Amino acid sequence: MDGPPPHDTPRRPGLAAVVLAAGFGRRVGGPKALLLLPGARTFLETVLASVRAAQADDLIAVLGPWWTGVPSLPPDVRTVVNPDPDRGQVSSVRCAISAIGEPGGVALLVAPVDHPLVLPVTFAAVAAAHRAAPGAIVVATHAGRRGHPVVFPAALVPDLLGPAATEGGARALLRAHPDRVVEVACDDAWVTRDVDTAEDYRRTTADAGATADGAAAEGPTGESRRTETPSRAPGARR
Numbered sequence: 449m450d451g452p453p454p455h456d457t458p459r460r461p462g463l464a465a466v467v468l469a470a471g472f473g474r475r476v477g478g479p480k481a482l483l484l485l486p487g488a489r490t491f492l493e494t495v496l497a498s499v500r501a502a503q504a505d506d507l508i509a510v511l512g513p514w515w516t517g518v519p520s521l522p523p524d525v526r527t528v529v530n531p532d533p534d535r536g537q538v539s540s541v542r543c544a545i546s547a548i549g550e551p552g553g554v555a556l557l558v559a560p561v562d563h564p565l566v567l568p569v570t571f572a573a574v575a576a577a578h579r580a581a582p583g584a585i586v587v588a589t590h591a592g593r594r595g596h597p598v599v600f601p602a603a604l605v606p607d608l609l610g611p612a613a614t615e616g617g618a619r620a621l622l623r624a625h626p627d628r629v630v631e632v633a634c635d636d637a638w639v640t641r642d643v644d645t646a647e648d649y650r651r652t653t654a655d656a657g658a659t660a661d662g663a664a665a666e667g668p669t670g671e672s673r674r675t676e677t678p679s680r681a682p683g684a685r686r
Contacts, residue, residue, distance in 0.1 A: 470533035501568035595639035
């Protein structure tokens with residue numbers, strides 16, 4: 449029988465992509481969100497462009513008190529200011545949750561701006577793994593190491609407001625719920641490469657420039673741009 453679904457049909461929680469970009473970046477001389485890559489795009493603009501491959505229902509950039517509105521961002525990007533990013537990344541996650549206004553109703557794909565060159569295909573693969581297992585914590589890995597992005601399922605988002613996350617950050621949830629972790633192995637070295645220092649920034653811009661100059665089909669260390677079938681972490685339930 450055609451017609452609208454019954455009112456009691458469960459609705460799958462939406463997915464919000466949250467770009468964490470509030471930090472002051474003192475060790476690199478200024479906010480990492482505003483650092484430039486080859487092509488004159490900022491870290492923030494680059495991550496926002498790549499994370500669109502996840503096809504999230506909401507796109508939020510959490511910025512710091514230094515934010516002046518420059519560069520201008522696309523109108524569909526919601527901006528939230530964390531007044532005190534020195535409280536740690538989880539404080540920015542909480543700012544995003546507050547802006548969403550329904551903890552437990554939306555899953556969060558978390559993408560720190562200091563991983564500026566994570567490939568679009570990686571965001572797409574992690575989002576696909578989340579949609580296939582919406583109750584799991586989905587984390588991208590490279591060469592056996594966990595990195596970013598990470599998706600926290602809607603049911604665990606309230607835990608990001610709790611004391612365990614206050615003490616141990618968002619990753620405390622991975623330690624607390626090992627049976628819910630799904631790893632997505634990615635041939636994307638940027639998953640585990642972050643920019644914390646001026647030397648990190650120098651290497652990142654050099655690698656990004658080399659990629660733009662002729663390695664369009666390869667990652668920063670020569671890997672082909674593909675992802676593997678998601679796998680459960682050791683001890684994870686099936």
